[in-house]
Structures are given as structure tokens and as C-alpha cells.
Amino acid sequence: MNEQLADWIAKDKAYCWHPFTAQDTWTASEHEPLMLVSGDGVWLEDAHGKRYIDGNSSIWTNIHGHAHPQLNAAISAQLAKVAHTSFLGYSHPLAAELSARLAEFFPNSSLSRTFFSDDGSTAIECALKMALQYRMQTGQPERCEFVAFINCYHGDTMGAASLGGVEAFFSRFRKFGMTVRFVRDLDELRALEGLDRVAGVVIEPLVQGVNQIHVWPQGMLSELREFTQEQGIHLILDEVMTGFGRTGTMFACQQEQVVPDFLCLAKGLTAGYLPMAATMVREEIYDGFSGERENAFYYGHSYTANPLGCAAALASLDLFTSDQVLELLPAKINHLQQALQQLADSHPEVWQTRQCGMIAGIELRQADGSPYPQALRIGEKVCLAAREFGLLTRPVLDTIVFLPPLSITSEEIDLSFAAIAQGITAVLSDGRKNNTIE
Structure with a gap:
């Protein structure tokens, strides 16, 4: 091991804290990261x-892929202009362009509004808070619960962690978060009592990632969409993993012609180059926040709609076409x-x-x-x-x-x-x- 590498490893073990990692094992003298x-x-x-x-x-x-010349060039070009500007009270061209491009993937711009945040967990967090506030402001405050699926994973911020179906990850935090009921499948969802208290159902469409790549039965998603519409329940799709071509279509929900009420995106949004997320919603949900100032969605991130992230995302969408x-x-x-x-x-x-x-x-x-x-x-x-x-x-x-x-x-x-x-x-x-x- 050369001196430079030894120095890096020593500093890592002395100062870093790695996710999902037993730190005693990581920092053991015999372990070379x-x-x-x-x-x-x-x-x-x-x-x-x-x-x-x-x-x-x-x-x-x-x-x-890594170091893609077109992605690197897009980020560098934006970096030469400005690296970051606030999205609170201001806007910038790339955010407007990216929002419009994302809306074009869905018929009649049915997911017409995009709220940007930082990662998959915060995209889910936005959807949950939007869903609850929407109900409060449209005369349905009793709809304050969510339904998620056993062994699911939707992130680690407190609201997203409430949805987590993996007990080892989330059991110790469950009492601090949202009110969530868990089901194994659509039959158990249909059998739940008190569906009139449910604001939304959250699911990873087609395949659960952290549940050992559990693949949902074909047609399940479209049946779920039909059921949630019948019950007046919002469908929140977590496409943080499945979005941007992973399942063979741009978004997994397109395989069963499903348009959700909320679509949560991250990871591949910037082709994996920069942290950025998006929560897309239907116009009717956006309209539920109109009117008085107190109806506004009081939630945001310092790096919302970061210009470098938007540049990477737009270049990635271009590559889907050119390549x-x-x-x-x-x-x-x-x-x-x-x-x-x-x-x-x-x-x-x-x-x-x-x-x-x-x-x-x-x-x-x-x-x-x-x-x-x-x-x-x-x-x-x-x-x-x-x-x-x-x-x-x-x-x-x-x-x-x-x-x-x-x-x-x-x-x-x-x-x-x-x-x-x-x-x-x-x-x-x-x-x-x-x-x-x-």
C-alpha cells in the first residue's frame, strides 16, 4: 500500500461514518476499504x-456510464455560468425546461407540476406532506393515514422511514412518524377497514428493490390504480429506483399505462451525477394549494432545482434520444x-x-x-x-x-x-x- 492510500484510509477510518455499515468492522485494523x-x-x-x-x-x-463526455460538458457549461441559485423567490431557465420535459412523458401533461428536492427520500417526504396538506385544504382532514407494502423501502427521512416495511431498518423509529398500515398485496389492501381514513397508497411499481428484487405480478399496478381511484385514495409511486429506463420503459408505470397522483424520482434523474429529486403531481393536487398564502406548501431545500443538477438531467434525457x-x-x-x-x-x-x-x-x-x-x-x-x-x-x-x-x-x-x-x-x-x- 502506498503512502497516499494509507493516509486516505487512515483519515476515512478516523473521521468518516458510512451508511448501513457496522463501523467497528469497517475500522478494524485488518480491513482495507x-x-x-x-x-x-x-x-x-x-x-x-x-x-x-x-x-x-x-x-x-x-x-x-461514468465520465460520459456529453454529461460532463453539460455540467461544465453550466458551471461556467453559475453553480447554484436559490429557487425560493427566483427561477432559472434549466428548471423550467426540465419541468416541461418531464411533463411530456405523460399523456395530456397529466403530471403537470414538478417540485424539486435533493434525493429519493425527500421526494417521498414531499409527496407525503403534499398529500396530507391537500386533504386538509380540501375538506378531508380525516384522510391522514397511508398504506404501504410489507418489506418495502422508501427512504430514511422520518416520514419516508414510517413507510418502511423492513423491520431491521425502521422498527425503532416507527412510533415517531406517519400513521401507516402495511399490507402484503392488493387482496389485503381491499380487505382493510377504514379506507376512508387513507390519504394515499405508496408502492414501488413492478419491482421492490430492497425486498430482494421482489417482482410484482403482471397487472397488479393497473388493478391498484383502479382500486385507489374507486376509493378516492391517492396513488404515490416511488420510481426512485425504477425510473429512467431501468425496467425497459422510461418509467415503470408506463408498462401498465398507469398515471399516478404523485410520482417520486431521484437516482437516475441526473444519470447518477448529482444529488437531485423530483416529485411530480397532477394539476388538481397543485390547485389544492392555491388561494391564501397560508395554503402554500411550506417545504423546501437549499439546493432545490440546483442548476448543475438540472443541466445533468437535461443532458441525460437528450442521451436517451441520441443514443x-x-x-x-x-x-x-x-x-x-x-x-x-x-x-x-x-x-x-x-x-x-x-x-x-x-x-x-x-x-x-x-x-x-x-x-x-x-x-x-x-x-x-x-x-x-x-x-x-x-x-x-x-x-x-x-x-x-x-x-x-x-x-x-x-x-x-x-x-x-x-x-x-x-x-x-x-x-x-x-x-x-x-x-x-x-
Whole structure:
């Protein structure tokens, strides 16, 4: 290890606090954190000069690859003008352009208004507060509850955390947040009593990410839209992960011709280059905040509609057209499907694979189909082993998540799955031979 790298690691361990991380393990003397220093396309490079495929799009954000010249140029051009201006009491051209571009994705501009914030969690936070305030200002104050789905994940700010269905993440905070009821599926939602108290239902459309890439049944989303309309309940779609081509269409809801009342976007909004989020709403909801000043939506962020973020987002939307991103996806999705099947056929430890567009989960289980003991942390060990073969990704429990930039090639998908296969072999097949896995 060179002196510069040793200094970086020492400072990280002494001063940084990493998310979702057991810090005692991280700061242990024998642990050398992976220090990433550059990127090009789907590849990242560490401080030792080793290259890796970014198999989870830098936590599900990157769309077109790293250091894309068009994105870099758009950000640089805006940086030469101004890096940030307040959106409170002022505006700027790129925010106006981006809002209009986003509205064009939906028929008759049905999601006509966009409220900008900072990340996926705050996009959800905005939707929840808007939904509640709308009810208060339209004579429906009794509608103050929400419904979410078991094992869902919608962010970590207090309101968003209230919706979280993963007990390990959210149980200790639940009493401090919104009033939320949880259901497994549409049948349980239909059976709930007191639906007249529900302001909105929140769901990740088509696929739940943190729930080990759980794919919803086909048609479920359109049925949910019909039911919420019948009940006068707002439908809030969390497309923080699924938006911007991840499922094969620009937005997941378009696959079932669903237009929600609130659409929450982040991650891929700026192609993963800058933190920025958007909460899109129908005009009728926006109209509920008109009139007296006290009806205004008193919520905001210092970096709302940041010009650099808007520049990146507009350049990303341009790339979807110029690079024919959506048109090229069916062949990549098919190739990913074949790679998943080949992996399952050749490795009995692969209990199930799940796919939604360019989002995939590979669940590992024991030979009898039972899960591995959680203390073994098999998924984590396989991902660490795959790193040695040139792939970066993370598991959800023992499900290996593969969610690469959409710019990935078929050859790079094959390299990724070769690394996953070698990781499975190193941890499970070789581990059993060496009596390190029971």
C-alpha cells in the first residue's frame, strides 16, 4: 500500500461514518476499504489501479456510464455560468425546461407540476406532506393515514422511514412518524377497514428493490390504480429506483399505462451525477394549494432545482434520444435473462433468479431450498469474492443484486456473470470442500 492510500484510509477510518455499515468492522485494523478514484463507462478504478464493472450503478444511480463526455460538458457549461441559485423567490431557465420535459412523458401533461428536492427520500417526504396538506385544504382532514407494502423501502427521512416495511431498518423509529398500515398485496389492501381514513397508497411499481428484487405480478399496478381511484385514495409511486429506463420503459408505470397522483424520482434523474429529486403531481393536487398564502406548501431545500443538477438531467434525457437507449434495451434485457438462466443451470446454489428489465436478483439458498443462516452472510461473502474477479455489487441478504448502467454491453454482462459465478464457487463450492461453510 502506498503512502497516499494509507493516509486516505487512515483519515476515512478516523473521521468518516458510512451508511448501513457496522463501523467497528469497517475500522478494524485488518480491513482495507476499497478506495475508488476514477471511472469510465461502466468501469470504476481503485487506488491500486484495478478496474471493476459497476454492477450496481453506484447504488442504483448511474444510467449512461461514468465520465460520459456529453454529461460532463453539460455540467461544465453550466458551471461556467453559475453553480447554484436559490429557487425560493427566483427561477432559472434549466428548471423550467426540465419541468416541461418531464411533463411530456405523460399523456395530456397529466403530471403537470414538478417540485424539486435533493434525493429519493425527500421526494417521498414531499409527496407525503403534499398529500396530507391537500386533504386538509380540501375538506378531508380525516384522510391522514397511508398504506404501504410489507418489506418495502422508501427512504430514511422520518416520514419516508414510517413507510418502511423492513423491520431491521425502521422498527425503532416507527412510533415517531406517519400513521401507516402495511399490507402484503392488493387482496389485503381491499380487505382493510377504514379506507376512508387513507390519504394515499405508496408502492414501488413492478419491482421492490430492497425486498430482494421482489417482482410484482403482471397487472397488479393497473388493478391498484383502479382500486385507489374507486376509493378516492391517492396513488404515490416511488420510481426512485425504477425510473429512467431501468425496467425497459422510461418509467415503470408506463408498462401498465398507469398515471399516478404523485410520482417520486431521484437516482437516475441526473444519470447518477448529482444529488437531485423530483416529485411530480397532477394539476388538481397543485390547485389544492392555491388561494391564501397560508395554503402554500411550506417545504423546501437549499439546493432545490440546483442548476448543475438540472443541466445533468437535461443532458441525460437528450442521451436517451441520441443514443437510442430505450430502443437498445430489449436485446440487453434478453441477454441478461439468458445469463441469469445459465448461472442458475450451472450453480445449484442459485435457488431463484428474478428480473425486471435491467434489474436482476440472484437468490442463494442451501440444497434443500432453505435459507443460509444469516450469521454466515453468504451474499456479502459472494459479492466480496466477485470483487476479486472484477465486479462491484452488493447483496440484499443472500440475494445478489445486478443493476448495471444501461450503457453496459452484452460482453460486459458476460464478464459480470463470470465474476458472480466465480464468486459463488469460491465461497460455496470451495468453501464446503474446505469446511468453511456448513
